[in-house]
Amino acid sequence: MTVLKTTNLTKKFGGFTALDGIDLELNKGEVFGFIGPNGAGKSTTIRVLLGILKATEGTVEIFGKNAWEDAVEIHKRIAYVPGDVNLWPNLTGGEVIDLFVKLRGANHESRREELIRKFDLDPTKKCRTYSKGNRQKVALIAAFSSEADLYILDEPTSGLDPLMEQVFQQCVMDVKRAGKSVLLSSHILSEVEKLCDRVGIIRQGKIIETGTLRELRHLTHTNLLVETKQPITLLQEITGVYDIKEKNQALSFQVETEALDTVMKHISQFGIVKLESAPPTLEDLFMGYYEGNSEGTEET
Template identity: 75%
Template sequence: MSVLAVNNLTKRFGKFTALDGVNIEVNEGEIYGFIGPNGAGKSTTIRVLLGILKATQGNAKIFGQDAWSDAVEIHKHIAYVPGDVNLWPNLTGGEVIDLFVKLRGNNNKSRREELIQKYNLDPTKKCRTYSKGNRQKVALVAAFASDADLYILDEPTSGLDPLMEQIFQECVLDVKSKGKSVLLSSHVLSEVEKLCDRVGIIRQGKMIESGTLSELRHLTRVHMLVETKQTLTGLYELEGVHAIEEKDQAVSFQVDAEELDNVIKHVSAFGILKLESTPPTLEDLFMRHYEQKDESEVGGAS
């Protein structure tokens, strides 16, 4: 069942189009990774979802309700963590957590305490004394101590150290195991790869690709390392082979997934002694997408 549905979402600020026909769907019990560089439109999309900005065209629905006109009702069932948390300077971290948790009508003290311990947060300190990382921890504890149905997380680990990032990932997988949904906006690609069921890539306000990681991997290259009995030749002439490097007795290169069969047939004729292949990462996908787009734009401008 769809928890969040964004259809043809467009947002203009004067003549500037920040979002141009964005489509996103997040299902129940799913973690959706929303990725793109800074300025791509991730935070603008999230502000529309939170009812802070009104869409110019298209619509955004959460739990089947309109994100703009039903914002008050929707907020009872969502938890939000921004990438730069601003807190009331004279309240303690614990008071802020209690305030947010009570707003959502939940008062699970043991869960609150467990999370404060996990994130190694001192809740007795005033918020004005907190570092960026500690402000982030307050927001994460408040979010995960709430019994929300949808978690909207916008660069939530910004300012956290690697150990705390690990705790965050455990919390996300925990809410997923309870059938909750998560929209995770991030540029930490390893985090998205570990956690997300599906991914959408946004660039200059447009969705340029979306799907499961396995669906997207056909767009990327497999990394190969090959050692052969006879000297391997003819790689440069093959379709879909890139970044060839000779390493001692071995050759490393990248292969477009659709050309893998032909390349293996070619290589095997030289007598394979060793063959290692590494599946493409989300980072490969991301970078290749951006290289292609930049090339096409340069080509189109000439």
């Protein structure tokens, strides 16, 4: 079941095209990673999804409804966490959490208390005294305390320490197990790699690749570290082998997926003593797209 779908989503600011034909689809019970550098168009896309900005062209549907025309109805089923949370300075963190939860017509006192404990938040302090990380905690607790069907998270762990990032990841997996959907916009690739079923990579306002990590990894290289009884020769002549380096009597290099069989047959002749294989990371894939073209568009 499709929860969110954009077709040819285009957003222009005067003569500047911030989003250029974005096609996205998010299914029920799925965590979708939306990645790209700052200025690539992630936040602009999310503002259109939330009905804050109107698309110049294309269609945006959430729960089968128009994201602009039916924004009020859609928001009843959405929880949103921005990357920079602004709160009412004279309210306490607990009061803000209660306000957001009540706006959704929900009352999950036990869930609220559990999350406050997990995120190690003092809910009695005024929001003006909170650090950036604590403001993020307030927004995350409010979001995960509510019964939303879709969680839109835009750089949600900004300002959190590594321990709190783990708590956040547990919360995402909890809502996924409950059949909820999550759109996670992030530039922290390790976070996306741990949590997401599928990934969309955006560059200069365009989606340049979408798929599962398994599907995307064929576009990059496997990292190998090999130690042999005899020195390996002629490795550099095999098509699909790159970046050969010597490391303490061993060789490290990268291999295209299609060349793995040929490479293994070749190096086995020299008596393999040690072999370490590391799958390509999302970061390897990501940098493969951006190397040589690191300029992102400026977001308006």
